[in-house]
Amino acid sequence: MNVPLYEKIWMWAAAVIIVVFALSVAVGYGASALQPPSHVETIDPAKVFGDPRFAQRGVTMTAGGATVVAVAMMFTFQPAEVRVPAGKPVTFRLTSIDVTHGFEIVGTNGNTMVVPGYVSQFTTRFAPGEYLIVCNEYCGGGHHLMSAKLIAEATP
Amino acid sequence: MNRADRLPLANFAVAITAFGIASAMAMMQALSRASLDLPFRSPKMYYLSVTAHGVLMALVFTTFFIVGFGYVVVTRTLNRPLATPRLAWTGFWVALTGTALAAGAILSGQASVLYTFYPPLQAHPAFYIGAALLIVGSWCWSATTILTYRAWRREHPGVPAPLALHGMLVTAILWLIATVGVAIEDLVLLIPWSLGLTKTIDPMLARMLFWYFGHPLVYFWLLPAYVVWYTIFPRVAGGKLFSDPLGRLVFILFLILSTPVGFHHEFMDPGIPAGWKFLHSMITMWILFPSFVTAFTITASMEVAGRLKGATGWLDWLGKLPWRDPTFSSVAFAMLLFAIGGIGGAINASYMLNSVVHNTAWIQAHFHLTVGSAVALTFMGVSYYLLPRLLGRELELGLLARVQPYLWFIGMALFSFSNHITGLMGMPRRVMEATYGGSPIAAQWKVLTGVSAVGGLFLFASAGCFVLVMLGTWLAGKRRDPQPIEWAEPLHPVAARTTLLDRYGLWTIVAIVIVLIAYAVPLWQHLQMTTYGSPGFKPF
Numbered sequence: 001m002n003v004p005l006y007e008k009i010w011m012w013a014a015a016v017i018i019v020v021f022a023l024s025v026a027v028g029y030g031a032s033a034l035q036p037p038s039h040v041e042t043i044d045p046a047k048v049f050g051d052p053r054f055a056q057r058g059v060t061m062t063a064g065g066a067t068v069v070a071v072a073m074m075f076t077f078q079p080a081e082v083r084v085p086a087g088k089p090v091t092f093r094l095t096s097i098d099v100t101h102g103f104e105i106v107g108t109n110g111n112t113m114v115v116p117g118y119v120s121q122f123t124t125r126f127a128p129g130e131y132l133i134v135c136n137e138y139c140g141g142g143h144h145l146m147s148a149k150l151i152a153e154a155t156p
Numbered sequence: 157m158n159r160a161d162r163l164p165l166a167n168f169a170v171a172i173t174a175f176g177i178a179s180a181m182a183m184m185q186a187l188s189r190a191s192l193d194l195p196f197r198s199p200k201m202y203y204l205s206v207t208a209h210g211v212l213m214a215l216v217f218t219t220f221f222i223v224g225f226g227y228v229v230v231t232r233t234l235n236r237p238l239a240t241p242r243l244a245w246t247g248f249w250v251a252l253t254g255t256a257l258a259a260g261a262i263l264s265g266q267a268s269v270l271y272t273f274y275p276p277l278q279a280h281p282a283f284y285i286g287a288a289l290l291i292v293g294s295w296c297w298s299a300t301t302i303l304t305y306r307a308w309r310r311e312h313p314g315v316p317a318p319l320a321l322h323g324m325l326v327t328a329i330l331w332l333i334a335t336v337g338v339a340i341e342d343l344v345l346l347i348p349w350s351l352g353l354t355k356t357i358d359p360m361l362a363r364m365l366f367w368y369f370g371h372p373l374v375y376f377w378l379l380p381a382y383v384v385w386y387t388i389f390p391r392v393a394g395g396k397l398f399s400d401p402l403g404r405l406v407f408i409l410f411l412i413l414s415t416p417v418g419f420h421h422e423f424m425d426p427g428i429p430a431g432w433k434f435l436h437s438m439i440t441m442w443i444l445f446p447s448f449v450t451a452f453t454i455t456a457s458m459e460v461a462g463r464l465k466g467a468t469g470w471l472d473w474l475g476k477l478p479w480r481d482p483t484f485s486s487v488a489f490a491m492l493l494f495a496i497g498g499i500g501g502a503i504n505a506s507y508m509l510n511s512v513v514h515n516t517a518w519i520q521a522h523f524h525l526t527v528g529s530a531v532a533l534t535f536m537g538v539s540y541y542l543l544p545r546l547l548g549r550e551l552e553l554g555l556l557a558r559v560q561p562y563l564w565f566i567g568m569a570l571f572s573f574s575n576h577i578t579g580l581m582g583m584p585r586r587v588m589e590a591t592y593g594g595s596p597i598a599a600q601w602k603v604l605t606g607v608s609a610v611g612g613l614f615l616f617a618s619a620g621c622f623v624l625v626m627l628g629t630w631l632a633g634k635r636r637d638p639q640p641i642e643w644a645e646p647l648h649p650v651a652a653r654t655t656l657l658d659r660y661g662l663w664t665i666v667a668i669v670i671v672l673i674a675y676a677v678p679l680w681q682h683l684q685m686t687t688y689g690s691p692g693f694k695p696f
Contacts, residue, residue, distance in 0.1 A: 002648070003402065007452055014448035022441045025507045029434045034508040036423040038430035044688040074695050099693045100274050100359055102424075102515050106582030106597055109511040113425045115359050116276060117688045120426040132597040136515035136584035138206075138270050140277070140695025141199040144587035147595070 037112040037122035045116035048097045053119070058082065065089040065125075072101040072114040075142030077133065086128040086152040094120045102136030105150055113137060126152035158638070160231055161546045163244055167224030168543065170252060171217045172626050175532075178212035179619035181205040186571070186612025190605040191589045202588040203268040203696055210271030211262060214377075214527065216255050219290065221535050222380045223248075223297040226324045228542060229383065230304050232641050233318040239304040247296025254289025257282045268696035270586065272366065273346070275357045278692025281350040288342050291335050298328040316654045319403050320643055323383035326407040329664055331376050333415055333671065337368030349692065356689025360427045361682060367418035368675060375414040377527050379407065381490065381534040385454050388538060389487045390644035393477055395461025398453045400646035404657040406446040406453075412667045413443045416674030423510045427685075432678045433507065439674065440505040447498055454491060460647060486537025486561040490530045493568055497525025500576070515586075518579025521572040529568050533561065536622050543626065545641055549633025553625045560621040567614025574607035 028034035048054045048071060058079050060067045065088035071078045072094060084090045094103055096116040104111045112120040135146035187194060188202055238244050261267035267279035305325055341362050348354045386403045390396055419436035422428055462473020478484045500522040503509050544551045551557060583590050583601045592598040
């Protein structure tokens, strides 16, 4: 194929840009802190409240940080308010008892789909302050009302 | 009117009708998100209207327009009738029946599941059956296109297909590969479940099948627009196509890279291991390449046009271009908006960056630049070119046609700018309003939702101009002898014999192999897992 010189230069430049993009993603993939929530664990959506993994909802303090166990349902999260330690790793474990929901902590990279039958899990940290949590996947007529609150408290 | 043009015209009529209805709904949604209390505003109406807008625009307008355009390309470039006209007409009526069924279910409020229809939200069975018929109807188009090409090839062994047909052949093959996913989701999972034949459904399996289809769907929309950019636009601009073989390469790259990337829509999903998401992210990055090449080739073609008209400086060729011609200005703006949308797409595809924008208003801002501008504005622009030629009438209401692309550009600039920003600030997409009981964090989005609403008004005005011009031309355009459709000539003569880039069977096999690499193992692993199904929910 006869490719004009300028276009050749352009094509090489495009390839270099793509390699740079891909490498930056690959570096993030190698550094384990930057993973999207890709936990693989299933649960019977009809028996969530009876399941030992979700029988107790709320915040549990752990040695290094905290774990938040929450359930999404039309059109609320349970619990609707959580307090977590600022600056420490907080692990979220979520599932849904009805349709697919989203769980987005506004202004952070805390963001996951919450799919019935599956357990979503991710870990992130917070600067001290109050955060709005919203459902970001359409879940029915009350979708725009589905929210919760997270308070990250500075700890000594 | 030529008898052979009745079929594409019938497809265009459905496409333009769907576009008009969906545009009106879009404006009401933009106003609703800005918390304007319009009459009839309610959550039920809002989510019904989002569903109708998404389905009518993304699935009905695009599919019917592409099918109509495809028939024009195959019959005019090969200068022969369709090999299977009965099959083609059957496809049209099947797709139209499906559209009517699905539209009936949506407009009666029994299918407010949005155009992604994620279970366990459950629509009326008519919605899923309608979707199946629309897909089957479109398969008739794919088959007709391929069979007509093969009939021509038998008489012209070793001759490459004209570039426009090359693009539409790739589109037809890509569509067959892509729709396998949604057809299985629809026929095996959704229809039996909505009829009550199966009690539960696995929502993650449905999502994997949907997004197997959902990303090549994007290129099903985009490739016909690229056909316009490569084979009609350079001529409208008054010049020549800069490179024919690079155009062929671009379409083949899309054929092999479009499908094995669906997990980049599911980065935030549970149940899919990180490694597979990473692989899909890596493949996605390379889809940028054919679009980078296109940006150069088409811009160079515009420069050729400007220089043929006497431009000599670095940039004065831009001023020599026919900015008052609505076909030219539509496509030029479509490409400009697509450049911005494409860069946003690289961000969405970036594995971990995606967590900042996933399912926020950023996403709707992104795809209104891509499908909503690169594709829709190109289709509007090429309608001004094609309809008069097919109907044998003059374009009416020329002033409205001339301002329409400019209104779209302004409207989309306002809409997408404001939604990109509110998305970065965390405002979710698909919400009737975003006030969250007076939350101070949500209050920061308020001004920009107003800007977005103003953009929506401009876009509606633009869509209204387009529909009026089409109606005026179709019903009252002055009759005249139909002008020919003129395809852009390449700067350098086309190869006389087929090359590797014209081996469609070979590239289809390559595409299927890459799809198997990307999907076979994760799907197999998924089916080995103990999963729990969900019953249907209808919270609308």
